[in-house]
Amino acid sequence: MYEPTNCQPREKVALIVPYRRRKEHLKIFLRYIHPFLQRQQLAYAVFVVEQFDSLPFNRGMLMNIGFKEAIKLDSFQCFIFHDVDLLPEDDRNLYKCPEDGKPRQMAFLMDIYDYKPAPNSYFGGVNAFLTTNFQLINGFSNLFWGWGSEDDDLYRRLLHHNLTVVRLSLMDSSLVQIARYTMLDHDLVNPNPDREILFKEGSYRQKYDGLSNLKYVVLKIEVTPLYTHILVDLRPKMPK
Ligand code: UDP
Ligand code: MN
Secondary structure, rough: EEOOOOOOOOOOOEEEEEEOOOHHHHHHHHHHHHHHHHHHHOOOEEEEEOOOOOOOOOOOHHHHHHHHHHHHHHHOOOOEEEEOOOOOOOOOOOOOOOOOOOOEEHHHHHHHHOOOOOOOOOOOOOOEEEEEHHHHEEEOOOOOEEEHHHHHHHHHHHHHHHOEEEEHHHHHHHHHHOOOOEEEEOOOOOOOOOOHHHHHHHHHHHOOHHHHOOOOOEEEEOOOOOOOOEEEEEEOHHHH
């Protein structure tokens, strides 16, 4: 947990980073993000949630786990769910929850897309949530194994609860540049072939699929100076 010494921040922010086998990215991310956040005089902590098993990567579940474990450790009012390969370029991109309490889509101009604005329905990469709002929507779905659509499902959960999303681009076109990000290079991951059908049926499941039915085994929680490392096994437990 980092806290500035010369002022009293209004909220504590938890950054949740889903992670597996991207060591170089994690190194660069941590080196970059700490000075960035400290320039903003935030009270914050970084949680790296690592998937131990070799099942397909489950980004949504790792975010849910990060959320649950972080609130056990401290009273965070704001959560920022953050891919490890995205680096914010502009110091005015404040890593806190908007004053009006609405969820915020933080990354929508990326170097790999020549900084072309993402579509307004895009809700991936980096998002900020009030703790209460994330609880209200029951977090991410746990069912998206492999790449794709868990972010679209999350967006639909927001709409379902009439939570509108803040995007700087819509507020004032001169602010658009603030949401610029660099994405670190990586190979494309194979998309999950079931993602479309899962997404289609997902609206029936919001209440039962998410924080409310999350199951996992924590193998290790280690607090290091730069982050809290949470190593988890997502394999379903076999009945004995
Ligand atoms: N991720 C990871 N290991 C993986 C796959 C994904 O750590 O094998 C994490 C990492 O934080 C990454 C995020 O999940 O930034 C999103 O995955 P990816 O970058 O492959 O998807 P993209 O959004 O670039 O299509
Ligand atoms: Mn990526």
